[in-house]
Amino acid sequence: MLDHLAREHEVRACYEASGAGYVLERMIRIWGHECGIVAPSLIPRRPGEQRKHDRKDAEELARLYRAGELVTIRVPTEREERVRDLVRFREAFQREALKVVYREGGNWTGKHFAWLRTIQRDGVLETEDQVVFGEYLALLGYKLDRRDELDRQIDALALEPAYREAVGRLCCLKGISTQAAMVLVTEIGDFRRFGHPGKLMAYLGLVPRELAGFVWALMQESVAEIEAGRRAA
Template structure:
């Protein structure tokens, strides 16, 4: 039986302080309690003065402080929920924002039931997600290092005539280059070393990710998603780590909305206006799905690589993956023939791909 809360506590949590406000059942205005330090002992002492843990519902916004506070409070017997900050109602004319006001607003909205909670991942799931995001950061750092090296070469009129950069042939070309002044040679060598170190970092993180998911409870879901075209080990792991258990989404439209892949809308009366996608929710998973959508510009077929990924999967999983190829490849071709911009086509394909991801996530539940 669900516990009934009589005291609603709003926390505005920061790195060094936490503002506390409380709202009781009824129409009484919420009351600001005060500000305490970031230590759990200080917060627990302040919460203990507000009532028994069974009567309190504590809420705070998802943000840079992560989920540690929620886990620690739950471990001590408090009921704590993390809410989505982007879905908190805000008055258009509101121009003053303080920790006190934020805490009071959270307490009042928790009492009225107007807050949307987010799923708190367990520590293992969050660890895999951190590793995925560390790899993304490493890839971006490598891109920046490569851009800096190529910018120096362009400034001095050194242009590579080969087809593709950063291949073995390109590396041999870079090794032959030299400059007139020793200072430029030093700068060039440092740029090359930065690229090499960035490459090594990406390789280390990729290998670590493959090792860490071997005993992960979501491994079966990752392998099921790898049956889809465009989702390799890294991409599938990123999607699963960011989304968690797909069963928490009752309908694929819920997942599409969570990913921010649905069009925005501003309609009134008989006029309906739809705009660009909302881009709300999880941007990491959205980016992976949009990148994967580019693979559906080719005709549907099961390549050798895809055949290996699907080898040990159930027939139902393989059927969903093939159905996804047939539909999405045809959909990509039709939208392209209509003259739609390629980027818009990929976003539309990514939205439908999310539906197949949802289906596979429910077909292969995670291990207990």
């Protein structure tokens, strides 16, 4: 269809950012046509417009795109996506490990784990309880070992030229580790796409209240966009 249209017209395509990701955008560009992905939160909406109509929405999107009234998002490279997925997976593993830990009180330290091992070794539990306790302890140990292995891989990625400078600068800030810096770098991508620090802070959800219009617009991002970007960061 695109090739047929391209015989007589210049073809430029766009679609709303969604769970479909960037595959369609890359395919259209491989076919030789321009394609942009539009942030749903920045699409102009008429007051009171709530219901979605796929065909009507597509026609409206095409009209706005042709008029230059839509803001497209930056599309990461496939390598950037793979690194981001690795960093996200590490964060998911960390959350899974925390689910095993009893969260009352302070953070668990090496002394906590040493004490747990003495309980397992001294046989103070009944047989059935000993089995359950041992499996929980083994599961926690496995998750922490895999998390540490992912940390080593992320540390190695942070030394690559594409990430080294940005990670190094972020790590100069108190409280930001290599892992936290890599989360920010991989989720944000190009920091220069934010024309003002306030835009970056709003994207990260660090501006609870701001009168500037662009900050308010950015804070109205859809749930899908928040989960894909700011919430992860």
